[in-house]
Amino acid sequence: KNQVEQSPQSLIILEGKNCTLQCNYTVSPFSNLRWYKQDTGRGPVSLTIMTFSENTKSNGRYTATLDADTKQSSLHITASQLSDSASYICVVSARSNFGNEKLTFGTGTRLTIIP
């Protein structure tokens, strides 16, 4: 069964500090891995998309890494800002025999930045 597990469930850090969120997956056959940011009451917004051959991708202060061998990904946030307070969701895509994609979602990490 395809699964995506994220840790920690919640995290509180001081503004300006760095943090790393983890995502472990058992999804096969792997197609790509995505990180989303979801502000309270809003739809998720894509941060990064990584395929099998990519092991790091940045989007401003967000840097995602992917280790396809160990099936782990991390999202590193540098110099956190109050606006980074949100839920971060890891999504892994599996390609089916028919060529379409099936997405498996993690339950997210709730990040709170305090001044």
Place this chain on the structure above:
Amino acid sequence: KAGVTQTPRYLIKTRGQQVTLSCSPISGHRSVSWYQQTPGQGLQFLFEYFSETQRNKGNFPGRFSGRQFSNSRSEMNVSTLELGDSALYLCASSLGESYNEQFFGPGTRLTVL
């Protein structure tokens, strides 16, 4: 370019009723996916439509159905509502090819009493 829009934003229904939610994708996007989000289960995939055809389906009962029109707008219908159907229903659109970024709408908050 306008983003993904969903209507209505909030909805209150009672058990046994049915509901229809609407999603207008970004102009030029041909794929529309629907998701249910609850605090306990996180985001769960309902179905995806591409060029008016259901291309992918999640593990939801037949009470949940959808369709897509020729202009790529999509509707989702839930019949015989249950209390457990209370959730945020999100729609996402993309160009429709692999690795395409999905853009989410703001969601419809459905409360079933």
